[in-house]
Amino acid sequence: xxxxxxxxxxxxxxxxxxxxxxxxxxxxxNIVALTADLAGSLKLGQFIKEFPDRFFQxxxxxxxxxxxxxxxxxxxxxxxxxxxxxxSTGRVYDQIRQSVAYxxxxxxxxxxxxxxTLGEDGATHQILEDIGLMKxxxxxTVIVPCDYAQTKAAxxxxxxxxxPVYLRFGRPxxxxxxxxxxxxxxxxxxxxxxxxxxxxxxxHLVWYAIQAGAILEEKGVSVEIIxxxxxxxxxxxxVIKSIRKTKCVxxxxxxxxxxxxxxxxxxxxAKNFPVPIEYxxxxxxxxxxxxxxxxLKKYGLDIPDxxxxxxxxxxxxxx
Numbered sequence: 001x002x003x004x005x006x007x008x009x010x011x012x013x014x015x016x017x018x019x020x021x022x023x024x025x026x027x028x029x030n031i032v033a034l035t036a037d038l039a040g041s042l043k044l045g046q047f048i049k050e051f052p053d054r055f056f057q058x059x060x061x062x063x064x065x066x067x068x069x070x071x072x073x074x075x076x077x078x079x080x081x082x083x084x085x086x087x088s089t090g091r092v093y094d095q096i097r098q099s100v101a102y103x104x105x106x107x108x109x110x111x112x113x114x115x116x117t118l119g120e121d122g123a124t125h126q127i128l129e130d131i132g133l134m135k136x137x138x139x140x141t142v143i144v145p146c147d148y149a150q151t152k153a154a155x156x157x158x159x160x161x162x163x164p165v166y167l168r169f170g171r172p173x174x175x176x177x178x179x180x181x182x183x184x185x186x187x188x189x190x191x192x193x194x195x196x197x198x199x200x201x202x203x204h205l206v207w208y209a210i211q212a213g214a215i216l217e218e219k220g221v222s223v224e225i226i227x228x229x230x231x232x233x234x235x236x237x238x239v240i241k242s243i244r245k246t247k248c249v250x251x252x253x254x255x256x257x258x259x260x261x262x263x264x265x266x267x268x269x270a271k272n273f274p275v276p277i278e279y280x281x282x283x284x285x286x287x288x289x290x291x292x293x294x295x296l297k298k299y300g301l302d303i304p305d306x307x308x309x310x311x312x313x314x315x316x317x318x319x
Contacts, residue, residue, distance in 0.1 A: 001214070001217060002191065002192050002210055002211075002213040002214040002217055002223065002225065003214040003217070003218075005177060005191060005210050005214075006177070007175035007176055007177050007207075008176050008177065008179055009148075009175075009176045010173045010174065010175055010176065011147075011148040011173060011174070011176055012148065012170065012171060012172060012173050012174065013112075013145060013146075013147060013148055013151040013169035013170045013174060013204075014041070014042060014043050014112040014113070014151075014169055014170065014171060015043050015148060016145070016147070016148040016149065016150070016151030016152035016155065016169065017042065017043060017082075017110060017112065017151050017152070017155050017167070017169055018042065018043025018044055018045070018046060018047070019043070019046070019152050019155075020151065020152035020153070020154070020155025020156050021033060021044070021047050021080055021110075021155050022046040022047045022050060023152070023156060024155065024156040024159045025047060025050070025051055025054065026050070028078065028159055029054075030076055030077050030078045031051075031054065031077075031078050031080065031159060032054045032055070032056065032072060032077050032078065032079050032080070033047055033048075033051075033054065033055050033056070033079075033080050033082060034055075034056040034057075034058055034065050034068060034069055034079055034080070034081050034082065035055075035056075035057060035058065035065070035081075035082040035083060036058050036059065036060055036061060036062045036065050036081075036082075036083040036087060037057070037058075037059050037060045037083075038082065038083050038084065038112075039055075039057065039082070041084070041112060041113065042082040042083070042110070042112050044082060056068065062083055062087045062088070062091050062092045063091070063092045063094075063095045065081055065083070065092075066081060066092045066095040066096055066099060066100065066107070066109075067095055067099055069081050069100070069105075069107045070095075070099040070100050070103065070105045070107055073105045073106045073107060078106055078108065078159055079106075079107055079108065080108045080110050080155075081107065081108070081109050081110060082110050082112070083111070083112075084111065084112055084113040084114075084118075084125060084127075085111035085112065085113055085114035085115075085127045085130050085168055086113075086124070086125050086126075086127040086130070088109050088110070088111035088130070088166075089109075089111065089127065089129075089130040089133050089134060089166070090127060090129070090130070090133065093133060096109065096134075096137065096164075097137060100164045101137040101138060101139055101140050101164055102138075104139055104163065104164070105164060106162055106163060106164065107164050107165075108158050108159075108164075108165045108167060109134075109164070109165065109166045109167065110155070110167045110169075111130065111166065111167065111168050111169070112169055112170065112171065113125065113170065113171045114127060114130060114168045114169065114170055114203075114254070115127070115128060115170060115203070115204070115254035115255060116128070116254055116282070116287045116292065116295040116296060116299060116301065117170050117171060117172045117204055117254060117292035117295070117296065118170070118171050118287075118292070119171065119172070119289070119290065119291060119292040119295065120289050120290065120291070121289070122287065122288060122289035123286040123287045123288055123289075126286070126287035128254075128255050128256045128282050128285075128286070128287065129255075129256055129259065130166075130168065130255070131144065131168065131231055131253070131255050131259065131260045131261065132255075132256065132258065132259025132260055132263075133259075134166040134232075135166075135231055135232040135259075135264065136259075137164075139163060139164060140164050140165070140166055140232065141158075141161065141163060141164065141165045141166070141185065141186075141230070141232060141233065142165075142166045142168070142230070142231040142232040143158070143165065143166070143167050143168070143185065143229060143230050143231070144168045144169075144202040144203045144228075144229055144230075144231055144253075144261075145167075145169060145183075145203070145229050146177075146178065146201075146202065146203055146204065146205075146206035146207065146227055146229060147174055147175060147176045147177055147178050147206075147207070148174070148176045149176050149177075149178045149179040150178045150181075150183055150229060151167075151169045153178075153182075153183035154167060154183055154185075154229070155167065157183060157184070157185055158185070161185055168203070169203075170203065170204060170254075171292075172204070172292045174204055174207065175207050177207060177210070178227075183229070185230055186230045186233045186235060187230070187235055187238075188200075188226050188227065188228055188229075188230075188235040188238040188239070189226070189227040189229060190224070190225070190226055190227075190238075191206075191210055191213075191225040191226070191227065192213060192223055192224060192225045193224055194221075194222035194223040194224035194225075194246065195222040195224075195245055195246060196221045196222040196223065196246060196248075196314060197216070197221065197222075197223055197224065197246050197248050197249070197250060197310045197313060197314055198224045198226065198242040198243055198245075198246045198248070198249045198250070199212070199213060199223060199224065199225050199226065199249075199250045199251075199252065199306065199310060200226050200228045200239070200242075200249065200250070200251050200252070200261065200265050201225070201226070201227060201228065201251070201252040201253065201261075201306075202227070202228050202229060202231060202252075202253050202261050203253060203254050203255075204254050205252040205253055205254055205280070205301060205306075206225075206227045206229075206252075208252065208296075208301070208302065208303050208306060209225050209252050209306055210225055211303045212303045212304075212306035212307045212310065213225045215303070215307050216307060216310055216311075221310070221314070223310070224242050224245070224246055226238065226239075226242060228261055228264075228265070231260070231261055231264055232264070234264050234265075234268060236268050236272070239265060239268050239269070240268065240272045240273055243269055243273050243275050244273050246275075247275050247276075247317050248275050248276045248277070248313040248314055248316065248317040249265060249269065249275055249276070249277045249278070249313065250277070250278050250279075250280060250306060250309045250310050250313055251265050251266075251277065251278075251279050251280065251281070252280040252281070252301070252306050252309075253280070253281045254281070254282075254296075254301060255281055255282065256281060256282050256283075256284060256285075257279040257280075257281040257282065257283060257284070258284055260281060261281075262277070262279040262281060265277065275317070276313050276316040276317050277313065278309040278310075278312055278313040278316075279309075280300065280301060280305050280306050280309050281301065282299050282300075282301070283299075283300070285299070287299070
């Protein structure tokens with residue numbers, strides 16, 4: 001039962017990154033960290049304390065940071081670039097495309113403060129297009145973990161993964177609920193199996209999907225909740241297996257419905273087993289300044305919105 005899934009605490013996902021990079025650096029001397037004047041925001045304090053010679057402060061020069069990181073890979077280093085998601089992608093897209101993706105460099109682009117839950121910094125910083133930007137780049141792996149524990153696990157896992165990676169996480173304190181679940185790049189994570197509707201979610205909205213699923217279960221709905229922490233490569237085998245069973249889908253993400261997780265699931269369904277799909281995400285809009293939880297409600301990314309989407313898509317299936 002989904003209502004039995006409980007949080008084991010609350011912590012921001014960016015702290016999962018900070019703890020993860022320090023842990024993996026203890027095991028692998030080739031790990032280096034670069035930041036663009038945001039070491040504190042990316043929780044790099046422990047890494048800097050233990051490995052000062054492996055830390056590079058690039059200043060407010062993100063394009064230069066990406067180029068340096070690409071160069072470091074030639075010498076066998078595994079660079080983690082660290083800044084806000086907006087600056088990790090939009091500001092440096094050309095450098096990522098040419099020097100990292102096209103060249104197949106082993107750079108880990110680690111992006112905090114993504115989505116609406118960045119909150120008060122407003123629309124200029126709340127990037128809602130970054131998943132789309134990154135997943136369209138050939139050879140780029142895109143990972144969006146859902147809580148502190150999974151972010152820490154993903155931060156460690158990408159060190160052993162050869163190739164460019166975009167790792168997206170956030171600012172707010174959020175429930176921790178995956179501590180007992182293994183993480184594997186490219187493998188979806190199930191929280192429940194059901195027959196009436198499949199709900200695919202990533203990032204902060206996985207917790208909301210679980211809460212929505214518990215409400216639906218109380219209404220007699222059999223819900224399948226899947227954490228799609230890896231957007232690319234998508235776990236198509238598990239997606240197809242789920243939608244063949246439930247025959248309808250809800251996708252939930254803290255991102256524009258254009259180009260994100262929803263479109264990845266829809267493309268998979270269109271090619272293999274077309275079904276009705278409802279998207280929960282921002283609707284072709286920028287964000288605004290506000291409290292994170294209030295913004296999720298205003299822009300239709302709240303628990304009731306996922307419940308409503310599930311009921312709507314089930315009606316479409318049966319209509």
